[in-house]
Amino acid sequence: MFRSVLYEVRAWAVLRRRRLALSWQLKEKGDLAFFALLGVPFLVVGLFVYFAYAARSTIDGSRIDAARVRAREIRCLAENIYHEARGESLRGQYAVAEVTMNRLASPHFPDTVCDVVHDTRWDSARQRLVAHFSWTPFKLRLESGSKEWKQAMDIATLVYDGRNTPLVDGALFYHATYVTPYWARSKREVARIGNHIFYR
Structure with missing residues (x-):
């Protein structure tokens, strides 16, 4: 009997010790869980800030890229107006800009204004690549501070944005009125403005 009492006391002590150890472990884990839960709001706020900043920088980046593309395209259009029609009336300059933009909209020409302006095609009659706009193969001087350049930029901006009445x-x-290119016979004349004849 004494042995069984002694055994019971030892078992009770072991169980008590195990319970204490288990409760301590649970308490530690509870603290860990408590602190983890405390950290969740900070984590959520941090994620919101991160994604908001990332989205903003992406939007700002795309806005900057779009603004650069737009500025480059308008400049190419203005260069074409300047070199092709700066001696023409306003109507003549608008018409040249419109042809450039009509080509941009056509599936038979390149996809950007700059590529349309600098486009070259094989000319079987001359057996060489020929630029669509005669000034592009040459390094022509551009007087960027001149009245003509400013006017070309204004026209280019209006036509690029579609804020002009089509002529x-x-x-x-x-083509110029003083030449008769072979391809003109196969096109339909749309208008004569200044020194140019326009075709569809």
Whole structure:
């Protein structure tokens, strides 16, 4: 009997010790869980800030890229107006800009204004690549501070943004009145403005 009492006391002590150890472990884990839960709001706020900043920088980056592309495209259009029609009336300059933009909209020409302006095609009659706009193969001087350049930039901006009344609706080609290119016979004349004839 004494042995069984002694055994019971030892078992009770062991159980008590195990319970204490278990409760201590649970308490530690509880503290850990408590502190983890305390950290959740900070984590959530941090994620919101991170994603908001990342989204903002992406939006700002795309805005900057779009602004750069727009500025480059308008400059190419203005250069074409300047070199092709700076001696023409306002209507003539608008018409040249419209042809450039009509080509941009056409599936038969490149996808950017700059590529349209600097486009070259194989000319079987001359057996060489020929630029669509005669000034592009040459390094022509551009007087960027001149009245003509400022006017070309204004016209380019209006036409690029589609804020002008079309003068040569659908025209994709033009040439000076003092030449007769072979391709003109196969096109339909749309208008004559100043020193240029425009074709669809």
